[in-house]
Amino acid sequence: xxxxxTPTAQVELHxxxxxxxxxxxxxxxxxxxxxxxxxxTEDCVFGYDGAWQVVGRDALLGGVRANxxxxxxSKIRHWFESRRIAxxxxxxxxxxxxxxxxxxxxxxxxxxxxxxxxxxxxxxxEDGLRVSSRVIRHDLPDAGVYFARxxxxxx
Numbered sequence: 001x002x003x004x005x006t007p008t009a010q011v012e013l014h015x016x017x018x019x020x021x022x023x024x025x026x027x028x029x030x031x032x033x034x035x036x037x038x039x040x041t042e043d044c045v046f047g048y049d050g051a052w053q054v055v056g057r058d059a060l061l062g063g064v065r066a067n068x069x070x071x072x073x074s075k076i077r078h079w080f081e082s083r084r085i086a087x088x089x090x091x092x093x094x095x096x097x098x099x100x101x102x103x104x105x106x107x108x109x110x111x112x113x114x115x116x117x118x119x120x121x122x123x124x125x126e127d128g129l130r131v132s133s134r135v136i137r138h139d140l141p142d143a144g145v146y147f148a149r150x151x152x153x154x155x
Contacts, residue, residue, distance in 0.1 A: 003087055017085050017095055017122065020129045025078045033068065037061040041123060041132045049137040051146075075104045080118065092132070093122040099136075114138040114146060 005013065020039075027036040037057050040046065046060045047053025054063050083097040101113040121133040140146055 003089060005087065013087065013093070014083075014085055016129070017093065018083070020122070021080060024131075025080075028064070028068075029076055029078065031068065033061060033064050036064065039130060040134075041125070041130045044131060045133045045135075046131075047135055049135055050142065053135075071103060073106050077102045077104070091124065093129070095120045095122055114140050 024036065024039045027033075027039065037060050040057050040060055042057050043055070044057055044060060045053060045055050046063070054060055079100045079102065080097040081099070083095060086094045088094060096117060096119045099116050099118045103111045103113065105111075116136050116138045119133075119135045119137070120131050122129045123132045124130075138146060
């Protein structure tokens with residue numbers, strides 16, 4: 001059950017969470033992978049529903065380092081919309097949003113990865129908000145097939 005927040009507290013929470021993502025995702029897009037990983041807790045869980053998951057910040061960083069090169073010189077952008085935010089009784093902030101990832105080549109050609117829903121659990125630390133869990137669900141009947149195709153095309 002979610003605690004009841006005043007309208008002012010709801011607005012402040014929404015601004016805080018939106019600001020967190022506005023700082024977090026550009027770190028990934030700009031290749032600041034260690035700084036991106038630092039926005040997660042040490043014991044975080046990160047995964048794709050129906051495909052794979054990693055546990056721990058070091059494993060997350062290893063996965064990001066292994067996967068970002070597949071974009072080559074293209075520029076990636078993450079577009080989050082329809083964010084829904086709720087606070088659990090234990091203080092964990094549940095954040096859910098629909099998302100698109102655009103990939104722009106040096107020639108200006110734009111492609112998109114499959115749309116998805118990103119579900120995060122955010123916790124407060126002395127360093128600010130951190131993601132303790134991120135589960136991404138692509139809008140596909142079988143995300144494993146998509147990842148197998150990616151693996152095959154990128155060796």
